[in-house]
Amino acid sequence: MVSSHAYIRDGAEIYRNSFAIIRSEADLSRFSGQAEKVAVRIIHATGMVEIAPEIVMSPDFADAARNALLRGAPILCDAQMVAHGVTRKRLPADNDVICTLSDPSVPELAEEMGTTRSAAALELWRPKLEGAVVAIGNAPTALFRLLEMLEDGAPKPAAIIGVPVGFVGAAESKEALVEYGRVPSLIVTGRKGGSAIAAAAVNALASEVE
Amino acid sequence: MVSSHAYIRDGAEIYRNSFAIIRSEADLSRFSGQAEKVAVRIIHATGMVEIAPEIVMSPDFADAARNALLRGAPILCDAQMVAHGVTRKRLPADNDVICTLSDPSVPELAEEMGTTRSAAALELWRPKLEGAVVAIGNAPTALFRLLEMLEDGAPKPAAIIGVPVGFVGAAESKEALVEYGRVPSLIVTGRKGGSAIAAAAVNALASEVE
Structure with missing residues (x-):
């Protein structure tokens, strides 16, 4: 049979048509400029399109994250899937995309700290944290741990994309990020989230407004 | 402030609690054994949990895919995010996880073929296709191209996880896979899909039933 x-x-053309469908179906009136593009x-x-009402950005999020990327900020990812979803050639300043989860020291660190490897891996972010763009798309424990580090005085990132997914702790960790409130943030409320959302947000921030 | x-x-414990919540909330009565685990x-x-009714597996899918992995079948992924979502240490036969999208020959191939890089990259799958487990989690054009190759006589994979996501072609490509019907398959109907779903299906198939 012939194909x-x-x-x-x-x-x-696929991108153009996709974005046109999204903009015709979703209510994005809460967003403008770069923030609207992140939502798209x-x-x-x-x-x-039904995820639109669950996307919450602080008013300063899109500008803070975009400016950090333009300044060359590293992108700190909790999972390899997030890091591999970031389109490298689109980054404005050849930014480093870092995921420390596979570092050989992490399993022992997790054991010592009595936490998950995803949370323990954040210890290795400390020297890069100041002014960075954080993208957490998988583990609620990583987002909780980041908040603990910040509350204990760790250097502040420029912006936090906090979209861990799942049934245990995800919704709560995102509520805690909004409540913390001292770093510009993006969340998706409730259980939904994931590495594709985290990477999509970074990719939107890295591009010119379309 | 102390954390x-x-x-x-x-x-x-997070995994156990998550799976218990899923099984208490979702209607999974259509699935049993390994297929139920894939759905979870x-x-x-x-x-x-609301995605459960959209998950469609052919009756032979879970056994065919699981047996292929046990035999050492390679896992052919359309996107790096899918490949990096597969938990390597859980694979039963140290299976190869292959994504050809970044191969240097692909941009030129896509130009020649007049198609996307995601679709063109499948040309490099041909020597590995027979008996493989295919995991398409991103590009509808990759799934359409795979069906064209199969209809034109390419070797058959053991099973196809066909869960591309999006607004242009995704639903149609998954309908075409079900209609083709000559390889055991898993789809998520409609627009939903993605690399996390594709990787989750592979990871479920690679593990003992929990």
């Missing part, structure tokens, strides 16, 4: 599927094969990319990554 | 967040820090892991990866 006969009719579908759009032009990547740029999150919807694009999930296939869900 | 004071109360949350579960034991990774194994997909829900876990998305934070959405």
